[in-house]
Amino acid sequence: MRPNLTALATRREMLRSTALGFGWLALADLLATESRAAETGRSGRPDPLALKKPHFEPKAKRVIFLFMHGGPSQVDTFDYKPKLAEHDGKPLPFAKPRVVSGPTGNLLKSPFAFKQYGQSGAWVSELFPHIGSKADELCFIKSMHGSNSRHGGALLELHTGSDTFVRPSMGSWVTYGLGTENRDLPGYLTICPTLSHGGVNNYSSAFLPAAYQATPLGSAGAPINQVTVPFVKGTTPAAQQRLELDLLAGLESERAGGADAATDGRLQSFEMAFRMQNTAPAVQDLSKESAETLKLYGIDDKVTESFGRQCLMARRYSEAGVRFVQCSHSYKWDQHENLKKDHTSNAREVDKPIAGLLTDLKARGLLKDTLVIWAGEFGRTPVAQGKDGRDHNPHAFTIFLAGGGVKAGFSLGATDEYGYYATEDKVHIHDLHATILHLLGLNHEKLTYKHAGRDFRLTDVHGNVVKEIIA
Template identity: 65%
Template sequence: MHHPFVSRRQLLSQAAVGFGSLALASLMAENGAAAEQNPLAARAGHFPPQAKRIIFLFMKGGPSHVDTFDPKPMLDRDDGKPCPIEKPRVQFAATGNLLKSPWKFKQQGESGLPVSELFPNVAECVDDLCMLHSVHGTNPAHGGALLKLHTGSDSFVRPSIGSWVSYGLGTENADLPAFLTICPTLAHGGINNWGAAFLPAVYQGTPLGNASVPSDQARIRYIVNSQLPRDLQRLQLDLLSKANRVHMAESGPEASLEARINSFELAFRMQQAMPQVEDLSQETEATKRLYGMDDPTTANFGRMCLLARRFSEQGVRFIQVTHSDSKVQWDQHSDLKNGHEKNAREVDKPIAGLLKDLKARGLLKDTLVWWGGEFGRTPVAEGKNGRDHNPEGFTMWLAGGGVKGGMRYGETDDYGYYAAVNKVHIHDLHATILHLMGIDHERLTYRYAGRDFRLTDVEGNVVKQIIA
């Protein structure tokens, strides 16, 4: 008797199951059908969320926690003396004696949280901030630390947190990406910091410009089709989609092809939706001043923050805003005072403007604003007036989106070198952020190469004490 050979692909086709739908169905069985039809369709999380969207304000280079939000009186007292605690076994550069902060701290708001004079505008919003003073990572180099912060791994290429959030929850606006990164850095991991890795490509971040492009010139590449009008583009896409669907019906589901079809459709819709969101002429002059767009010093980052608010209003799930340049960044190995003052002047007013604007519009309650860099800096001097990288203990803050405002959580030691009390590892931070979005970090998994992967790998604990 003749038994026709049935290929693996044909078997999957006849079973009406493909790898893409298997993975999505394993994520949330109740949403599997919708996800198979449209991988970016909005989906419910594992439990009711406290935040619907995230705005990540990334300060590339590593701002110094002991000069911004984590004052250390003993560092002031012992300035110039040898460090009395053992330095980390792995250091990025040679360091010397203790170096006090050149800036004064003052208690702010009803909560009395201390903020340095570097951030006078953010200080006005301190009662909405939840300070995490005991964050720590594992890598003292920019590249590894950026990857750890963005993907949970500093040794392998893994999906970014924005991709995981998009994979888990989809988007609230089918005409815009679920994950957008505004003027991202191309260094130290580059696209891997907003890439989807082994997740379907539809979940990777969409870059709007890059760090070397002024924000008023930042555009999504190829957003305009100068060759064909929209009606002809629509006919082309319909024909291409039909051909691809016929192909998949005959040969079986194919995740890469499904992702490509969806990316074509999204790109077509974005041609109309994206320019409307980027058109800031709709904003009042008062709003633009709130973000510092009337001042050349703050205009560039102010525009990025205003765009983040506009994208969040339109249902974009994860928006990253990167403050970086090719010269100074926050990486002050020398000339700490001038470097940090230059950076703080550029971002302080725009960040405060974003927080105030979100709050006034009723958006802060379900928008999680996340601020920080890839690590902090040492309390000891590098050279005469700089600080080296320090992943051992540093500060990040969260605002809105279900966290307690006006709160300090965790502590570094007396000099600010190591996370010491209520330590928050990067995996814990990721687990907490996902929890606020209604996602159980242990259940947000994707099977690849024979094992289940997740953002937090096999670690991570939700920091429940900071949740409102």
């Protein structure tokens, strides 16, 4: 029988002050039991996606990660290097990295013009006029660096913190730490995820419980009209589905030894699928959006429609309570040749949708507590590969963030005069992860999970919060 909490509350002060406090200790345990019960599902098992308190007051509640698969060139997008144009065709005047992806030649100037935007005076390439118009909302980090020059390792490092082992993705760590704000939707969604360079390992929960793995919507290259939660509307009446799920849970709880982690995860996925039937169809239905909103995201243009739909769905799911949403522009930014042609095409597909997302989030009051991140897995060399391409470069690249407690109209870090190496206020991917968690109110050193006899965390034994970018 459940206790009468109203009656208990009226006796709290008495119990605390009598019998040396033993009564109060008993009551505290009773209330803790009640709290734990509130975090369990119908099966009686703990609910892994129950809302959890952060370690400290957060600046952001949710994340939208805009992933540019392939490695955009920093010296052709946001890291303006006049010396590169001045010394075009000349040899690099200092040593290239000891480990490189492939052979490269002399310095290659950017084929794109740069100009300054906004009160911040941020230099932005002509590739991104719409994003440039949002410069005073953006926080650039121009001194990013990673540990791996190959796509597979670099993608895994950016997404999971490790370029060599299978580890939980950052979206999984975030939902593990905070739970979800809407129990009728997953805590972590990835839209059009890549199927290469690590594939599912980039958004898996690895050794964390299965509930923290991302729910994929579509995949890289899938037709945009298929980028929805598949089969979300069942044909079996809801009452019958509920009976079936309760029966499965009951049978499993009676099994000798109880449920194992794999079975428990599957039962939880069934429960999530059941709850999503009433919520997901409305969230992923863009037909209710106004013509002005569709135009804002570029959905009225075949060039920008695909990524525009991703960005609009990210806004809708974030607004509905999904904790972490990733949009992927896959796999297009790997210009070992045809840099001008292909970077131009790629940028045109994402420029207007990203600016539209930032505009829409701000208009709805969501940008202040939504952390938007734009990044590739690495940058590219300022020296040429072939006639008009650039090789992989993990030693320096640029990302930007917006909203969610970061400084607006701000730039941190610098590269050398040609953009090959990060030189000032260097930020490693581990530092980025630590900072993302910090903005969400999570201490990256305390967000741990015991596995195989040791405590693991997203940043492993590394990472420092980049306090300079925090508003």
